[in-house]
Amino acid sequence: MSTIGSSGSLVTPDIWEEPEMREALASRDVSHIYKRLRRKGVSQRLIAASTGQSQSEVSEILKGRQVIAYEVLARIADGLGAPRGYMGLAYEGAAPNKAEAAARAAKAEEEENVKRRHFLTHAASVAMGGCVFGASDGDWFPTSVQTPAPTRIGMTDVQQVQAATKALRDLDYRYGGGTCRDAVVAQLSWAQQLLEADAKDHVRQKLLVSLADMHSLAGWTSFDTGLLDPARGHFGKALEYAKQAGDNSLAANVLYRMGRVYLHHQQPNEALKFFQLGQIAAQESGSSMAVAIMCANEGWAYGMLDRPDQVERMLGRTQDEFVRASKEKPDWVRFFDENDLHGMTGSAYDALAEFNPDKYAPMAVSETMKCNNGYESPMQRSHVFGMSLQATNHIRAGDLEEGVTVGRKALEYGANVSSARVPDRLRPLQLEAAKHPTHPDVRDLAEQIRRFRESRAV
Template structure:
């Protein structure tokens, strides 16, 4: 695994080659995180950080130092994201705060926006949607300053999720519209590596996520629209995005339960559990809880009861 070997002695002066090494290692960790979960690469990412931070003490041109700050900010942010996925929210926030310092030092507003999005996601996951909205709104300002329509789309989509969690149907739908409009404007703009995950499929996944949230907390009728979005999404995710596909399968199973199709929910829920085999993500286990809750509510159905039991076994 990368990041676990012996690192070369840090030079007194650095150039782009050292910065590129940080960027390449970060890309490798990011791919591992997407496919296998943060638990597989969190410790290795921390080990890489311990070496990479030494580069800050070396001399270099202003251009190299700015790019180094951005590269280290991205690696630090990824370490925070893997901490979040591994179930360590306090450590995640600490890494994100350090990443923000580095991104701002490097003058990288786009990265600032991305880090604030990730901080917001931690709040959202731990049922603090109001705090999430604050982070997403701050991120929106940074994305606007960076001129990144794609990052703006990410933030608007996640604002919609936070509004849905708060039961604000109109605000959620309005934010989804803003996300779609910003995505359309992004066109052929340059896309940094840390936001390349957000393509048309991921936008559709966010729409399905928001509709599922509204179906759970506002009106079960939204489950139909959620199901339409998520059914297409799961078919388009490849093995390189195993975690995202697993999340969407969980949401899809919830939607089927809300629509009264227990048999289909049990089948899709089984697919979600199977897809997650070999993945190390505490966040996935947390995402199963609403599905387990909905299955338990329908325990008079054998399929729902067995699904709830499978989830309990998986979590254990």
């Protein structure tokens, strides 16, 4: 049976008798009332016309804005045709004015016709060369509103969220979070609305996983652009969704990324706590590759704490788990290949080389060279990080000329990456190069990095 009403009524009267709608009316939860109507096929424009509100006001209420004013609540009840008593409102001797609601809907349609004509005039003017930029946009120009989400979703909708996340993650991986962070957040704002849609249980579970993954990407790109508080917020939400969906592998992913935030900010003890929590989730997921990633990062943290015994233990376990891992991997661990294994090993030895350069700098060079030789050229951020480590340890090991050559390549790649982490990761190379003021090329490299870092300072 159709739920759309007739004779000026927005919906059929039985809608107001539904238990969930009655509860929303009793609590004056207008946001939930509007969402229920949207699920019944009532458009935002029709809700706006019937209640005397603008579409932007309706949009804000759908997003959660509360309505408190009595007269506004009364106007909404009358416009929608909802019994005032269900909302605890006095009838004031008047029945809902269906004629007025119909008149408002007709007026809205008339205004839409005017906007269409004005836009056609504008388009013709532009096409024929008569438009002057800077002129008024006119009443046809759209206000900022969110794209409407479906009221019922299936696996196709979830797959679209997954596809968007994959494409945006590829941009981040290649060119840095600054190229896509706003797009991730905007996509996430729309995707979150799908939680309000009707869906089968297995679809909703997959949606939670997909939203967790997208929040994780939003957190990572926020971190990469230097936005630490938003990063923590997104990672926190990602972890909640992953646990709610029962996906331990994805929970491990989020905890790994949170640990990397603290590792970057030179807080290895805090980072270790996240990696150890992630280790538990990784083991519960049954993914040897997830366990390998956690062990590798724990090894890096122990290196920053000058714990070579623990570094070797964790790197040994990393290698064992990496070999044991099956080809069937969760999406989030697929980046961790042979190159990344060498890169993480090199990072752990680089950390130890700060305390014992004679022993560990050559080991760091060997591992980072294997990593850098395997990266594809578009992966510029990875190249910057790997080459900066390699160049730093060339200089520590006394191979100054090679350090300069690789360091200049790192700078070249860094100029094309939009990442707040790049200047930070180049700092150790600058400090090592500055220790050789009598060598003109090394001294020049230190100055080049200094200028680059200053140009990227926020």
